[in-house]
Amino acid sequence: MPMNDLLESLKTSELGLTEGEATKRQQKYGPNTIHREKQQSQLLVFLKNFISLMAILLWVSGIIAMLSGSIELGIAIWAVNIINGVFSYWQEHRAAKATDSLMAMLPTYTRVYRDGKVKQLNALDLVPGDVFDLQAGNAVPADARLITATSMQVDQSALTGETVPESKSVAFASGEGKYAETNIVYAGTAVGAGTGRAVVIATGMNTEFGKIASLTQKQNKESSPLQLELNRLTKQISLIAMGIGILFFITAIFFVHYPVDQSFIFALGMIVAFIPEGLLPTVTLSLAQGVQKMARRHALVKDLNSVETLGETTVICSDKTGTLTQNQMTVNHIWLPTGEYTVSGQGYVNNGQVQRNDQPVDCTSTTDLNRLMSIAALNNDTKVQSDTQSKKAKILGTPTEAALVILCEKAGFDTAHTLKIMPRIKELPFDSRRKMMTTIHRENDQLFIYVKGALSDLLAHCTTIQENGISRAITAADKKAINAANEKYAAKGLRSLTFAYREVPFKNQNQVDGLEIANAERQLTFVGLTAMSDPPRPEIYDAVKKCHEASIKIIMVTGDSQLTAKSIATEIGLTSNQARVVTGKELDEMSDADLKKALKGEIIFARVAPEQKYKIVSTLQTMGEVVASTGDGVNDAPALKKANIGVAMGVTGTDVAKDAANMILTDDNFASIVAAVEEGRAVYSNLQKFLLYIFNSNMPEAVPSALFLFSRGLIPLPLTIMQILTVDLGTDMLPALGLGSEKAEPGVMKLPPRARNAHLLNKRIIWKAFAWYGAIASVVSTLAYFFVNIEAGWPNQPLMSSGVGYSRATTMTLAAIIFCQIAAAMNCRTTTESIFKLGLFSNHLIWTGIIVEIILLMILSYTPGLQAVFHMTPLLGKDWIFLCIIPIPIVLIEECRKWFFRKRHSTSIN
Structure with missing residues (x-):
C-alpha cells in the first residue's frame, strides 16, 4: 500500500496524531501491552489444594470417623x-511470586510525535496511527510501517529465532521467511543499527507478538504425569483399603459376632491402617525440596509437579539461538589469498587471538591481515562494552559488526588510533538490495574507500586482489579459490563476510561529495573473507552427552537456516552428520504419519514458524513421549505451553515465554536442564522409597487386627486406631521426609527414562513392602506384644484386655513398629547399594526424624493427658533395651539381601 494511502486509512500524518485523537484511540484500543493469561483468584488457587482425589478420600475418612464416634x-x-x-499453596505461591518478580520490567519509553512535536511517552500509551522515532538500541514498541529508514537493521530473533538481523527499508521487499518484510518492524524486536521513523499499525494483543501470546494462552495445560500417577495410586489405595475394610467388617460381624457399630469402628481401623495419610504432605515436601535444590542451581520451578515431570522426560525440543548457542556472533576464520587464519576465543569478550598454524599472529606486521582489520574496524557502526570477568557484553549495533569489533581487539588492532589518522568523512549505508556498506576515510592526501558485504554481490565489483601488500589483477583462478573458501565455510554453517577497498588521491571536498554508490563501489581490491558463527555454549557439550547417556533425545527446532542448524547440531554432538534436516516448508507438506516416522530418526527442524513448533511437540506427545520444550522467544511460547514441561530462559527470554513455561532458567544455562532431569529422577525414586517405607508399616498395623479377628477376640486388639494413626501421621512422616531429600543414586543418569506404563506402586514395591519388610516388622511387633503378656503370666494367665498391663502391651506393640521403621528408613535409602558405603549418617534429615519420632513416642507414653487419648502408658527400662536392639538385625538382614543381589547381578553381567 502506498504510504499516503496507509496514512489516510489510519487517519494520521507523518507528524502523528493530536493528543485529543490519541486519547480517543486509547479508550478504543486499550493500553499497548501483552495481556497475561487471566489468573485464577487466589481463593480458587488455595481451594484446589483440598480437592485432589487423595484429599477427598481423607475428608471422607474424617467424616466416617466422626460419625462412628x-x-x-x-x-x-x-x-x-x-x-x-496450606503448605502446597504456600510453596506454589512462593514460586509464582518469584516468577512475577523475575518478569517485572521497567517502563519502556518512546519518542512519539503528538501535536506535531516529539514527546517522550511510555510505550503503553501508543495507539494505531502514532508516529515514533527509532534508533540503534531501541526496542520496537508496536507493529509499524517505516516512513523513513537509514541503514536500519533489526534483531528479530525473539520472533523468528534467526540470529542475523533483518535489513529494513522504506521500500517493500518480501524477504525470506516470515516477518521478513523490509518495510515493517514488529513489536518485541530491537533495532541493532540505523535510524528510522514509523507509523503504528497494530498495538498490544493485535500485534504479531500479541497474536502468538494469544495462541499460547488458549492452550489448556494438561495434568502432569505425576498428578495422573498420584490419582491412579489414590484409586488403587482406596480400593485396597475399602476392600480390606469391608472384608474385616463382614468377618467381624459373622465370624467374631461383634456388634455392628463395633465392627464398623474395627473395619475403619483397618481402612486407616491401609490409607497413607502422610502421602500428600510427604509428596509435597519432597517436591518442594526438589524445587529448592533447583533454585540453588538457577532453575526456577513454577509448579511443584514439574520437578518430577522433568525426570520422566524422553525428548527435549530445544531452540538453538540463545539456548544451545550464546547468541553472540563470533569470527572463527579469516581467509586471505596468502593463507587462512583461525581465531580463538568465543563471544563478545576479548579473550582470544588470531593464529596461523596455532601460533599467534601480529596483524600490524602482516600487511594483508592489517588491511582487513582496518576495514573491519573502520567500516563499523557498532560499540561493544565487554566484561572479562562476567564474560557478558552490551552491544549497541548489530551482532555481525560486534563480532568484527572483538576480532580487531583479539588481533591487537588499535581502532581508536587508526580513526584519528583515518577519520571517516562519508558513509554509504548498507541496504538489502546491494548487500554492501561503504565508508570513506581520509589519510593526508589519500582517500580510502572501505567496503564490506556479501561475497555474491561484492566480488563482482572487484578488479584486483591484494597479495602480500601488492595489488594485482584478479583472475578466474582467484575467483574460483575465493568461492571455494566461501563454500567450505557455508558447508560448516558459518556466515562469511567479504572485505575490499580502493585507494584514490584526495583532490577536494567536491570529489568526496560526488562519491556515490555507482562510482565508489567499483574497481575494488579484494582483501579477504571472515567466517563467523554463533558459538555453542561451553557447557552444552557435556549437557548433550549426559542427555544421550540418559536416553533422552534432543531435537533442535530453530528458525535459523538448514546449514547453520545442522552445523551446530553436529558440532555439539546433538546428531550425527547423517541427520535429516526438515524445513518449515517441508513440515507443512508432511502428513502426520510421515512426521511421526521422521521423528523416530535423527532429525533437525529449521526455518520453522511458531505454530509448527507447536505441531512438533504435539505430535511427539501423541507418540507417547514426555516432551520438554526450551526457548526464549515469543515464537517458542505455544510449544512451551503445550509441552509436558516448558523451560524458558530467564535472562534473554521474553515475558510471553516465561509466562508459558513451567520452569525458568535464571542463568540461561542449558546444563541446568540436565541437572533438573537428574533432580526429577531423584524425586521419583525418593517417592518410591517413601511408598516402600510407609507401606511396610501397613503389615504390622494390620496383623494385630487380624490376630484379634481370627482368634475370635481371644487375642485383644494389640494396636488401637489412634495408635495406628500415630504411626501414619506422626512417626512415619518424619523419616519419610528425610527419604524425600535423599540424593540421586549413582548412575541414575545412565538409565533410560521410566516407561509410561510404569507406576509408582509396582509389584516390586508391593512384594518388598508386604512380604519382606512388612513381614519382619509384623513378627517383631507381635513378639513385642506377647513379650509383655508373657511377663504378666501368659499363657498360664489370660491375655490382658484392659488396665495398665494392656496399655503397656499396646504401647510396646506401637513402639516395636516404630523401631522397625527406624531400620526400614535406613534400608529404604538405597535399592541395591550398601547403606554403609552411602554413609550411615550422611542423611541428617532422616536421623533428625528418627530422634523426633522417639521423642514423640516418649511424649505420648509419659504425658497423662495424651496417655488416655492414645491408650498408652510408660514403658519399663528393659522394654527400651529390647526396642533399641530391634533395628540392628533388621538392617543386617537387609544388607545381606542387597549383597546377594549385587553379587548375582555382577555375575550375570560377567
Missing part, C-alpha cells in the same frame, strides 16, 4: 489434610 481420629485426619493444603 471417633472424634479425635476424624479431627486428626482433617488436620493432616488442612496442613498439607
Whole structure:
C-alpha cells in the first residue's frame, strides 16, 4: 500500500496524531501491552489444594470417623489434610511470586510525535496511527510501517529465532521467511543499527507478538504425569483399603459376632491402617525440596509437579539461538589469498587471538591481515562494552559488526588510533538490495574507500586482489579459490563476510561529495573473507552427552537456516552428520504419519514458524513421549505451553515465554536442564522409597487386627486406631521426609527414562513392602506384644484386655513398629547399594526424624493427658533395651539381601 494511502486509512500524518485523537484511540484500543493469561483468584488457587482425589478420600475418612464416634481420629485426619493444603499453596505461591518478580520490567519509553512535536511517552500509551522515532538500541514498541529508514537493521530473533538481523527499508521487499518484510518492524524486536521513523499499525494483543501470546494462552495445560500417577495410586489405595475394610467388617460381624457399630469402628481401623495419610504432605515436601535444590542451581520451578515431570522426560525440543548457542556472533576464520587464519576465543569478550598454524599472529606486521582489520574496524557502526570477568557484553549495533569489533581487539588492532589518522568523512549505508556498506576515510592526501558485504554481490565489483601488500589483477583462478573458501565455510554453517577497498588521491571536498554508490563501489581490491558463527555454549557439550547417556533425545527446532542448524547440531554432538534436516516448508507438506516416522530418526527442524513448533511437540506427545520444550522467544511460547514441561530462559527470554513455561532458567544455562532431569529422577525414586517405607508399616498395623479377628477376640486388639494413626501421621512422616531429600543414586543418569506404563506402586514395591519388610516388622511387633503378656503370666494367665498391663502391651506393640521403621528408613535409602558405603549418617534429615519420632513416642507414653487419648502408658527400662536392639538385625538382614543381589547381578553381567 502506498504510504499516503496507509496514512489516510489510519487517519494520521507523518507528524502523528493530536493528543485529543490519541486519547480517543486509547479508550478504543486499550493500553499497548501483552495481556497475561487471566489468573485464577487466589481463593480458587488455595481451594484446589483440598480437592485432589487423595484429599477427598481423607475428608471422607474424617467424616466416617466422626460419625462412628471417633472424634479425635476424624479431627486428626482433617488436620493432616488442612496442613498439607496450606503448605502446597504456600510453596506454589512462593514460586509464582518469584516468577512475577523475575518478569517485572521497567517502563519502556518512546519518542512519539503528538501535536506535531516529539514527546517522550511510555510505550503503553501508543495507539494505531502514532508516529515514533527509532534508533540503534531501541526496542520496537508496536507493529509499524517505516516512513523513513537509514541503514536500519533489526534483531528479530525473539520472533523468528534467526540470529542475523533483518535489513529494513522504506521500500517493500518480501524477504525470506516470515516477518521478513523490509518495510515493517514488529513489536518485541530491537533495532541493532540505523535510524528510522514509523507509523503504528497494530498495538498490544493485535500485534504479531500479541497474536502468538494469544495462541499460547488458549492452550489448556494438561495434568502432569505425576498428578495422573498420584490419582491412579489414590484409586488403587482406596480400593485396597475399602476392600480390606469391608472384608474385616463382614468377618467381624459373622465370624467374631461383634456388634455392628463395633465392627464398623474395627473395619475403619483397618481402612486407616491401609490409607497413607502422610502421602500428600510427604509428596509435597519432597517436591518442594526438589524445587529448592533447583533454585540453588538457577532453575526456577513454577509448579511443584514439574520437578518430577522433568525426570520422566524422553525428548527435549530445544531452540538453538540463545539456548544451545550464546547468541553472540563470533569470527572463527579469516581467509586471505596468502593463507587462512583461525581465531580463538568465543563471544563478545576479548579473550582470544588470531593464529596461523596455532601460533599467534601480529596483524600490524602482516600487511594483508592489517588491511582487513582496518576495514573491519573502520567500516563499523557498532560499540561493544565487554566484561572479562562476567564474560557478558552490551552491544549497541548489530551482532555481525560486534563480532568484527572483538576480532580487531583479539588481533591487537588499535581502532581508536587508526580513526584519528583515518577519520571517516562519508558513509554509504548498507541496504538489502546491494548487500554492501561503504565508508570513506581520509589519510593526508589519500582517500580510502572501505567496503564490506556479501561475497555474491561484492566480488563482482572487484578488479584486483591484494597479495602480500601488492595489488594485482584478479583472475578466474582467484575467483574460483575465493568461492571455494566461501563454500567450505557455508558447508560448516558459518556466515562469511567479504572485505575490499580502493585507494584514490584526495583532490577536494567536491570529489568526496560526488562519491556515490555507482562510482565508489567499483574497481575494488579484494582483501579477504571472515567466517563467523554463533558459538555453542561451553557447557552444552557435556549437557548433550549426559542427555544421550540418559536416553533422552534432543531435537533442535530453530528458525535459523538448514546449514547453520545442522552445523551446530553436529558440532555439539546433538546428531550425527547423517541427520535429516526438515524445513518449515517441508513440515507443512508432511502428513502426520510421515512426521511421526521422521521423528523416530535423527532429525533437525529449521526455518520453522511458531505454530509448527507447536505441531512438533504435539505430535511427539501423541507418540507417547514426555516432551520438554526450551526457548526464549515469543515464537517458542505455544510449544512451551503445550509441552509436558516448558523451560524458558530467564535472562534473554521474553515475558510471553516465561509466562508459558513451567520452569525458568535464571542463568540461561542449558546444563541446568540436565541437572533438573537428574533432580526429577531423584524425586521419583525418593517417592518410591517413601511408598516402600510407609507401606511396610501397613503389615504390622494390620496383623494385630487380624490376630484379634481370627482368634475370635481371644487375642485383644494389640494396636488401637489412634495408635495406628500415630504411626501414619506422626512417626512415619518424619523419616519419610528425610527419604524425600535423599540424593540421586549413582548412575541414575545412565538409565533410560521410566516407561509410561510404569507406576509408582509396582509389584516390586508391593512384594518388598508386604512380604519382606512388612513381614519382619509384623513378627517383631507381635513378639513385642506377647513379650509383655508373657511377663504378666501368659499363657498360664489370660491375655490382658484392659488396665495398665494392656496399655503397656499396646504401647510396646506401637513402639516395636516404630523401631522397625527406624531400620526400614535406613534400608529404604538405597535399592541395591550398601547403606554403609552411602554413609550411615550422611542423611541428617532422616536421623533428625528418627530422634523426633522417639521423642514423640516418649511424649505420648509419659504425658497423662495424651496417655488416655492414645491408650498408652510408660514403658519399663528393659522394654527400651529390647526396642533399641530391634533395628540392628533388621538392617543386617537387609544388607545381606542387597549383597546377594549385587553379587548375582555382577555375575550375570560377567
